[in-house]
Amino acid sequence: MTKLPAPEPFTFTGDPLKFTEWRTCFKALIENNCTTPAHRLFYLKRYISGDALSVLEGTFYRSDEDAYTQAWDALNKRYGHPFVIQRAFRAKLSSWPKIGPRESLKLRELSDFLVSCKNAMPHVHGLGVLDDCEENQKLLQKLPDWVTTRWNRYVTKALDEEKPYPSFTEFSDFVAEEARIACNPVSSLHALKNADEKPGKEQKRLKASALAQNVKPITKSLSALEREKGSKPSHSATQDKKQIECVCCQQNHFIYKCERFAAMPLEEKKRFVINNKMCFGCLRIGHISKNCRKRATCNICRQSHPSPLHEECFQGGKLEASPDERASTSLCCVGMVNCNRTSMIVPVWVSCATKDSPETLVYALLDTQSRQLD
Structure with missing residues (x-):
């Protein structure tokens, strides 16, 4: 008998169908073996939870026999009445x-x-x-x-x-x-x-359910491509839109519409794309621009690069380029890895070395066959 586990009543949560059984177990295992009301109240609170515990609020502040009797009267009226x-x-x-x-x-x-x-x-x-x-x-x-x-x-x-x-x-x-x-x-x-059910049929059902689970993320990516092209989203695409998370600000939108990403300088955008292993052609994660099959089109210059990576070379009639970028051969520098859209004619501001000399905008032709003189 000493090797058997000690019997104890189950915890009563407020189901009237279990109250009579729980009351019998508690009185047989706890009440008959405890002599002091304080011990009885302690075990009564231990084996009650949920709605039943809220019935006895305020009872456990005392430890006399009247408190124990009052607790059982409340439980019997709430859960032990024959009508209940x-x-x-x-x-x-x-x-x-x-x-x-x-x-x-x-x-x-x-x-x-x-x-x-x-x-x-x-x-x-x-x-x-x-x-x-x-x-x-x-x-x-x-x-x-x-x-x-x-x-x-x-x-x-x-x-x-x-x-x-x-x-x-x-x-x-x-x-x-x-x-x-x-x-x-x-x-x-x-x-x-x-x-009649064979194990082979059950295995086929498991394979079919596994394929259905694998199709779900593919459907989600196709829906994202439809939104990028400006097509009307379907019902499933509307549901998937709630699960989109921007890589830059973790909000519910694509990075194309992210104001924080658009406000970054171009160099910082390039570093962000490289650090997050994103594609320079579509701003998606998982491949590089060399393998990109769905290149985005710039809404400003209509070139093959995403609009957030567009860089204006002219603004207000003046050339907005740094000294290191004046010799660039690209009129629209998007920072793509394999950009092949270049021009041999570039704009150049010409002025004299004297002070307050006016600047004149001219176009220069780059000669790639020239060599540097000694």
């Missing part, structure tokens, strides 16, 4: 879902609950209402049609013999017998159906 218990039984029966013609296991679950109702009827007097034929008719709507047909034969035979309508005890025994036959492990339809 029979209402809980009937509410669970009325909310029981309809059982299909081939759902043998669910029929057995209902049968087990009907047997528990039958066993509680002698102790909960309000459950005697289940003997009424109107209540029995409500329960028949939960059963499969083939069970209802067999019960109809049973009732009709009893009425033809001038017997009273069968009681709830007879009904629960009848359903229990039908559930036992329907769940026979060898010859029932449920057993034959499980025997």
Whole structure:
């Protein structure tokens, strides 16, 4: 006996159907072995949680016998009253879902609950209402049609013999017998159906579900491409839009519409794209511009680069370029790795070395065949 685990009651959370069982366990295992009210209140609080614990708020500030008695009076009125218990039984029966013609296991679950109702009827007097034929008719709507047909034969035979309508005890025994036959492990339809299922079919279902899971992210990327091209988003694309997260600011938009990324200087944008392993052709993660198949088109110069990476070389009639960029051969420097759009004619500001000399904008032709003189 010393090697067996110590018995203890389960925790009561406020279900009236479990209150009587929990009360019996607590009084047998805790109350009879504790002599002081303080210990009893301690264990009472330990084995109560949820809504039941809120009933005893304020009781545990004391540790006398009156506090312990007051706690049990509150619990008995809230969960142990026969009317409360029979209402809980009937509410669970009325909310029981309809059982299909081939759902043998669910029929057995209902049968087990009907047997528990039958066993509680002698102790909960309000459950005697289940003997009424109107209540029995409500329960028949939960059963499969083939069970209802067999019960109809049973009732009709009893009425033809001038017997009273069968009681709830007879009904629960009848359903229990039908559930036992329907769940026979060898010859029932449920057993034959499980025997026909082969492991190969189950594996095929698992593969199909795995493929369906792999298709989901691909659909999400295609929806993103449709939005980028300006096409009208579909219903699935609208749902995926909520899951978009900007790489720069972690907001719900693409990086094309990110104001923080647009406000960065060009060099800082280039470093950001490189550090986040993004493509210079479409600003997506996972490939480089050399392998990009969906290059974006600039909305400003209509060249093959994303609009946030566009750099204006002219603004207000003046050349907006740094001294190091004046010799660049590209009129639109987008910072792409394999940019092949260049020009041999570049604008140059010409002025004298004297002070306050006016500047003149001219176009210079670059000669790539020239060589440096000694």
